[in-house]
Amino acid sequence: MLIVSSTRALHAHDPGLSSAEIDVRASATTVVITYNERDIANMIGESPEAVRSGNAQALKKLEETAGRSAVLSAAGQPLSPTNVVARPEGENNVEFRFEFATPAPAEFVFESTLLPELSFGHRQAFAARDAAGTEIARAILSGREKTVSISAGSTQSASEGGSRFREFFMLGIHHIITGYDHLLFLFGLLIVCRTARAGIVLITCFTVAHSITLVLSTFGLVDLPGLFVEATIAASILYVGIENLLRKEGGLSWRWVLTFAFGLIHGLGFAGVLHDMGIAKTGSAAVLPLFAFNLGVEAGQLAIAAIVLPILWKLRDNRTFLRVGVPACSVLVAAAGAYWLIERTLLA
Numbered sequence: 001m002l003i004v005s006s007t008r009a010l011h012a013h014d015p016g017l018s019s020a021e022i023d024v025r026a027s028a029t030t031v032v033i034t035y036n037e038r039d040i041a042n043m044i045g046e047s048p049e050a051v052r053s054g055n056a057q058a059l060k061k062l063e064e065t066a067g068r069s070a071v072l073s074a075a076g077q078p079l080s081p082t083n084v085v086a087r088p089e090g091e092n093n094v095e096f097r098f099e100f101a102t103p104a105p106a107e108f109v110f111e112s113t114l115l116p117e118l119s120f121g122h123r124q125a126f127a128a129r130d131a132a133g134t135e136i137a138r139a140i141l142s143g144r145e146k147t148v149s150i151s152a153g154s155t156q157s158a159s160e161g162g163s164r165f166r167e168f169f170m171l172g173i174h175h176i177i178t179g180y181d182h183l184l185f186l187f188g189l190l191i192v193c194r195t196a197r198a199g200i201v202l203i204t205c206f207t208v209a210h211s212i213t214l215v216l217s218t219f220g221l222v223d224l225p226g227l228f229v230e231a232t233i234a235a236s237i238l239y240v241g242i243e244n245l246l247r248k249e250g251g252l253s254w255r256w257v258l259t260f261a262f263g264l265i266h267g268l269g270f271a272g273v274l275h276d277m278g279i280a281k282t283g284s285a286a287v288l289p290l291f292a293f294n295l296g297v298e299a300g301q302l303a304i305a306a307i308v309l310p311i312l313w314k315l316r317d318n319r320t321f322l323r324v325g326v327p328a329c330s331v332l333v334a335a336a337g338a339y340w341l342i343e344r345t346l347l348a
Contacts, residue, residue: 016119016178019276020070020141022128024106024152028082031098031110033069034276039118040065040094052088062086066096071111074103091226106130106152116143121178123171125276135285140167168289172296175273176304181233181340182266183304188240188333189259190305191312191326192247199309205256207301209263210270211294217271218279218290227344229268234340236262241334245327270297 018035041048044061051058066086072079083099112124120143128137128150139148176182186206193199216222240258274293279286315321 016122017125017175017273017276018118018122019125020110020112020127022072022108022110022126022137022150023131024102024108024128024136024150025131026102029072029100029102029106029108031070031072031100033096033112033124034089035094035096037088037092037094039122042119043114043117048092051094052092054088059086062088062094065114069096069112069114070098071113072098072100073109073111074107079103079108106150108150109147110150111147112141113146115141115146118143121174123174125273138164140171165288165292168292169296169299171273172293172298173300174296175270175293176297176300179269181237181336182269184333184336185233185237185240185262185266186301186305187308188237188244188330189255190309191329191333192244193312194316196309196313199305201256202259203301203305205260206263206266207298209260210267210297213264213267214271214274214294215290217268218274218286222268224268226272229265229272231341231344232265233262233269234337234344236265236337238334238337238341241330241332241337244330244333270294 016036016039018033018039020031020033022032023030037048037051040062041051041058044051044058044065046055046058046061051062063084063086066084072081079100081098081100083097085095085097087095087097089095110126110128112126115122115124122143124141124146126137126139126141126148127135128148130136130152136152137148137150139145141148186203189202189206190199193202213222240262243258270293274286274290279289315325318325
């Protein structure tokens with residue numbers, strides 16, 4: 001029997017993003033659904049620490065939640081699992097594992113039944129593979145679209161390829177819009193920019209840098225522990241906030257170098273999403289979702305910048321904002337970075 005977790009790298013799932021993987025074999029079909037512990041802790045009314053430590057009460061609630069978290073049907077009838085396991089995993093994840101007898105023919109409908117109960121905008125990356133490891137289905141599920149059909153031996157049509165592009169493009173937009181740490185890093189950089197040119201240079205450096213590491217990480221050429229990446233992202237926000245407060249007149253002329261360097265780390269954070277989805281293991285098939293996802297990230301980033309930058313530049317015409325507002329915002333940026341750094345190191 002195939003054990004899914006042995007073939008996939010362990011990465012920290014961001015809140016609001018989960019994954020579901022199905023491996024279909026003649027002897028058995030295995031389903032593994034992985035959530036960020038905070039998403040599940042909020043749902044069952046327990047603290048993330050209680051879930052992570054395997055607290056008896058939290059574990060009982062996890063098992064009850066696992067039992068209603070998914071339905072796998074064949075020929076219109078739900079299948080009964082031969083085994084269900086719910087457990088906290090490394091990198092602050094919670095894993096629900098199911099094993100089913102594989103019917104003949106191996107055609108299923110998978111329904112992720114917890115999605116409507118999770119936060120608005122929650123997305124679940126779904127992938128199914130056959131015994132040879134060939135991908136036979138992939139989708140991005142949500143509270144409104146929580147079912148997907150699976151058929152062993154199926155192939156992807158051109159229209160499905162277009163649908164996948166749209167799904168990954170929208171996932172990229174969703175990820176940057178809900179990626180408050182990435183956005184706060186950019187905000188901390190842009191709030192002290194005096195000109196449009198300076199802002200464009202920083203955004204370009206950040207974009208180029210995170211695109212490089214997003215590609216390298218997706219194809220397995222760069223690999224750093226998820227917790228290290230997330231902690232470093234938090235540290236970058238803290239650093240930018242403090243540097244804003246301590247800056248001297250004209251002392252940020254080389255900030256594009258800092259932006260590029262930290263952008264490389266942020267790119268590894270973006271790549272974690274594609275790792276969670278198993279895209280990194282699909283070889284040349286990763287090109288389309290990688291391109292679409294990165295394009296979505298850039299589109300969301302530019303849309304936000306187009307709204308925020310004119311507001312910032314208008315505010316900079318006010319001397320009170322320069323004297324009070326910029327330092328106050330920088331303190332908030334540094335405080336958020338410090339909070340996330342502590343959360344991702346001491347409390348992880």
